[in-house]
Amino acid sequence: MSSSTCIFGGNLNFDHACHEWQIFKDRFVQFCIANDITEENDAAGLKRRALLLTALVDDTYRVVKDLAFPTLLDNVEYKALVALLDRHLEPKRCSFAERSAFYKAEQRAGEGLAEWAARVRRAAQYCGFGTELDTALRDRFVLGLEDAKEKERLFAESVDTLTMNKALELAQGVRCARQALRGARGAGEPPQLFEMRAGSGAGRATPAAAPSPAAQTRAGRCKVCGYRNHTTDQCRFSDLTCQNCNKKGHLRRMCKSRGNNFLQPEDSDIEDDVAV
Incomplete structure (x- = not known):
């Protein structure tokens, strides 16, 4: 990347007090790819280290500097710098605690099906399900659904053949069908039906009997x-x-x-x- 080349991706910044390190690290990798900074043309990692350090806000830079002490940051290699941040900023994970939160997860009011599916996947990241991942994702997605009609439709499927992706597709189909029916109902006038109430006294409004x-x-x-x-x-x-x-x-x-x-x-x- 020459000095005359535009930098793609804008200016990155990272504040450990309010930003997630893993998200920033992934974005930083993509930033380097977009600007053609690779292992081949930056073997020593000097450009990547400089970009990473300049992306840190003052408080975070001070924390990293303290973590590296007595070594100066100028003498810390890029990969060692990333490892230093990983150890300090990545939270320690307990698989049982992660699974407990995963099994308690439920779709929130107003949360879309795609958003709920994404949240289920995110909650499973550190659960260590291994080869059982798709089964666990499907079960939590189905059992945590808020809408009874969508859940009822998926309950009719076989656990031997229903996958996570298929469950999402079927639930979205039920939702689309119900929305279409509401639209069709809005195009015509629904029957106005009222409950008969016997023994209404004089002077009290009495609903009319439902027509046959x-x-x-x-x-x-x-x-x-x-x-x-x-x-x-x-x-x-x-x-x-x-x-x-x-x-x-x-x-x-x-x-x-x-x-x-x-x-x-x-x-x-x-x-x-x-x-x-």
């Missing part, structure tokens, strides 16, 4: 799903089996065998009727 499936059909609702934005012969749910009577041709919300005295408000959530 036949009455809903006469009002222009699909006999299969209860929505108004299509006809019965166009309904994409017509081949699904009712979760109430186990017959095809309608969803649970439109089942005649469940009685007309009340329909629970949660029946307006179509995902429960079409979940696999």
